[in-house]
Amino acid sequence: MNELIPLDALGADGLYRTRTRQRVHDVTGGEVAELTLVPRLFVARTMSALRRARSLPADERIAALARTATTFTTAGINGHSLAQYQDIVSRVSGMGISAVRSSTEMIAEAARLARHSVLQGRPVGAAGDLSDPARRDPTAAWTRRGDVFAVHAAGNHPATHALWLEALALGYRVALRPSGREPFTPHRLVGALRASGFGDDQVVLLPTDHETADEILREADLGMVYGGQDVVDKYRNDTHVLPQGPGRSKILITADVDWHEHLDTIVDSVVGQGGTACTNATAVLIEGDPAPLARALSERLAAIPSLSPQDDRALLPVRPVRSARAVEELLLSKAAGTRPWLGGDGVVDELPSGGAVLRPAVHQVDRPDAEQVGVELPFPCVWVAPWSYEAGTSPLRNTLVLNVATRDERLIGDLVSEPTVANVYLGRRPTHWYAPGVPHDGYLSDFLMRTKAVVREARDQERAPHRAGPADGSSQGRSRRSITTHAAE
Structure with a gap:
């Protein structure tokens, strides 16, 4: 031992x-x-x-x-x-x-x-x-x-x-x-x-x-x-x-772009970095019929092999068998009433060496505001939904990262303005993309720091001869010119 x-x-x-x-x-x-x-x-x-x-x-x-x-x-x-x-x-x-x-x-x-x-x-x-x-x-x-x-x-x-x-x-x-x-x-x-x-x-x-x-x-x-x-x-x-908390990151594709050209980005967004991060995509909304995209996405994800996590080729997360079964049970309960393209019979694939791979799941829902669109599970699980301009930005709210494939600049502006969408990525940028200096859920300093005034008298006034003020000790007659130079340590 x-x-x-x-x-x-x-x-x-x-x-x-x-x-x-x-x-x-x-x-x-x-x-x-x-x-x-x-x-x-x-x-x-x-x-x-x-x-x-x-x-x-x-x-x-x-x-x-x-x-x-x-x-x-x-x-x-x-x-x-x-x-x-x-x-x-x-x-x-x-x-x-x-x-x-x-x-x-x-x-x-x-x-x-x-x-x-x-x-x-x-x-x-x-x-x-x-x-x-x-x-x-x-x-x-x-x-x-x-x-x-x-x-x-x-x-x-x-x-x-x-x-x-x-x-x-x-x-x-x-x-x-x-x-x-x-x-x-x-x-x-x-x-x-x-x-x-x-x-x-x-x-x-x-x-x-x-x-x-x-x-x-x-x-x-x-x-x-x-x-x-x-x-x-x-x-x-x-x-x-x-x-x-949960990221509930999403992808939106409008009819003025070809979703085939964005399939690599969608797959990467779902499964990249193991598919366990809050920035992994958990829902894809597409203008028009979602079935062709759901079929193509499930085919790509189904081809990923089940491997031990120490294998250089491993992409899918592995858990203890009992834990994996609990996640699977939760998935099946949440997916009730949806159209399964992948994972409809379960997602657990036990490894000979021990542990179990959580294989990807793809389910289609019939409307953009379906409850499942807001469900985030700790493995590559994605809900594919139809979207229309009539639905608007409402189904996209409460999203950490939203990837948008569209030529509609007005829609992009509306999504950037939506208070509950934290980040908007355009084109072929996977939702899990990261770079120092780019906000995650706003800048952390938005929470840690504040601004305040630090006011000083101008130096020329400090060197001037003292003039007696009013009897009440107020600062009448003093210069109000000031400077503020203090910053965080």
Whole structure:
């Protein structure tokens, strides 16, 4: 029997191990690691240490993040090389090893381009540096809403960890609660950050049970939480927590374009990166008869082989058999009354080596506002629906990424203006496309930062002889010319 990998908490004073641990399993059911679970008191002490700490100066933070990109992709961390880490993540998450490798590069790129990413979200009128002598006109300061940021991380895809690095770039101290499903990526990333210049009191890893997890959010100034619709509903009205829920990403094709020319993009949007991300397409709406597209899409997806996640050719996600069967049961219940093109009899394909592939599913619905259009499942599952101009933008609401294939500029404008559509991609751009500096669900800095005025008297007035003001001590007679030069640390 192989020795279990110890995954210790990474507190403000270094490594911390408790007797309370959670076993981490791979997709075959085998035990791989033991994850330390920290108690409530340790969380409270660690969060207090983060609050007492001072952030690194801005240039040092950016330089440390740039070094992290190299450390994360080259160094041995927690006793594992990069290749060993990627192999473990593939075995545990069930993602194809190629997708794990590309996620590694996405995280590294986010760290390397952190300065670019955060500046993209800064208001153009805000000062960039308090000491910049050029900033002498009235302007605004871009400042943090707090000092400590908590993240309840997702376990569905390693690349989700690229986003919260922006909080470090902005000067937040970060407390990260990893997912018990895939804790290896956050553990390696925090280790890389610390090896690259961030102190133990700047970024911590706090594995906890679900009850204690809420304590991390309560002790932080702001937080970000990943989860399903229940998580979104729980924190919908909490201005201190940013929920990251289902993406319900979609594709729209109008009759003035040939859908055959976009089939590659549709397939990639559905199955790329394992088909498990919130940016994977879960619905395709087409003007006219959806059947020909549904048939062609199902033929392409059916040709994808069922492979172990460690196979370089693997595209489809793998889960423990019991978990896969639960997803299949949910699919079949949601698909009742639809026309199945693929997966109508089930999607589970058990592997001889253990675990089960979740094969793609394609179902056709009879109207654009069918309930299934808003159903997102954690594997390549897509609902194909008819759409018309009479239906308008309503069926496309509540969409994280909407790919649009059309020549109708007015329709594009309407979709860009729709408040509940977060991103609009045009033409042959898959819905899971990502680049640092491009908003995911808005800029993270929209949540983390605010603008404020910082007003000073003009220097020539400061050097002028003092003039006594009115007896009440008001500032009558003083110059109101002012400057604002402060920005985030």
